[in-house]
Amino acid sequence: MSRGGDGGMRLLPWTGPDGQRCYVSADDDGGYVSRLADRMEAVQLETGTEILGYATTLLADRECRATSDELRFCAQRLIEALRDALRVAESRGGRIGVG
Template sequence: MTARNEMRLLPWSGPEGKPCYLSTDDRAGYMSRLADNIEAAQLGTAAELLEQASETLNDQDTDPEEVQRLAQELTGALRDVLRVATSRGHLLAVSEQHSS
């Protein structure tokens, strides 16, 4: 079993929005692959929303409600991307510690 400081932050939250962690040494295991796939989907969604935001903000006729909905979706996507970045940054740090 891995130490707490080596656990992977998963790309979803638990009850009450608390972070979920995976304790495993198997990066090819089912839960690791599931987390990888969800992270990829979250990053893809963020990229699509970024493109949509550029188009929406460049359109002078955009309805304010549309801009508000887009801002809410971008907020969620940014939260997901930040979690992915935090998780991957932590994994890199742990990996570097083991290779030193």
């Protein structure tokens, strides 16, 4: 299956009910779903930036007062943020012919 940039498909920043990848026609650049995807990608990247700031603060504590539950929660959110950022990068790379 071809990807964006050549009339192909754009990878969306969310998955289907069973975790499958979702796509929209790359010809739909100005369409509702594409605009929604653009907004979702922006929110995902902003959230990742916020989580990174939280993690940086949490780990900067030299006395390590964070509990194991706090560190586990932070690691889980960082994993989610990285997964989202990689998906955004893949989607955008596909639209400019990289990948």
